[in-house]
Amino acid sequence: xxWMASLQGxxxxxxxxxxxxxxxxxxxxxxxxxxxxxxxxxxxxxxxxAWRVTFVLGLISGPLLIMALGGGLGNVAxxxxxxxxxxxxxxxxxxxxxxxxxxxxxxxxxCTSGHGVCGISRLSTRSIxxxxxxxxxxxxxxxxxxxxxxxxx
Numbered sequence: 771x772x773w774m775a776s777l778q779g780x781x782x783x784x785x786x787x788x789x790x791x792x793x794x795x796x797x798x799x800x801x802x803x804x805x806x807x808x809x810x811x812x813x814x815x816x817x818x819x820a821w822r823v824t825f826v827l828g829l830i831s832g833p834l835l836i837m838a839l840g841g842g843l844g845n846v847a848x849x850x851x852x853x854x855x856x857x858x859x860x861x862x863x864x865x866x867x868x869x870x871x872x873x874x875x876x877x878x879x880x881c882t883s884g885h886g887v888c889g890i891s892r893l894s895t896r897s898i899x900x901x902x903x904x905x906x907x908x909x910x911x912x913x914x915x916x917x918x919x920x921x922x923x
Contacts, residue, residue, distance in 0.1 A: 802884020
């Protein structure tokens with residue numbers, strides 16, 4: 771077992787939880803990425819745009835800062851010397867998947883960060899159901915891609 775990777779995941783999860791609590795406690799807002807970015811893109815600028823822009827800039831600048839400090843992105847490709855690796859199904863499939871995720875967050879009124887991190891902690895029945903559906907869909911998708919279609923890792 772890679773204890774360093776597990777520790778990094780634990781620390782990352784704690785930081786995500788703390789940031790969600792901080793945003794809720796200080797601004798009364800839920801840290802759902804699709805809602806933050808979606809409202810930033812679709813609504814005319816108003817009084818709450820500054821925190822949304824800051825939040826998104828933090829998401830982008832955090833990994834860049836770690837890379838600048840020599841931390842890298844980790845070897846998620848399981849290949850010596852690789853950082854991230856090629857998309858398993860190619861760029862077109864990855865773009866299609868991203869589009870479907872965007873459609874799904876619209877239909878589901880949120881994403882895993884909003885429902886999974888913030889909604890479950892508030893004991894929201896809707897968020898618990900949405901997160902369960904995310905997980906079930908992910909399990910089925912991985913099974914189909916790996917065992918029916920025969921792609922992926």
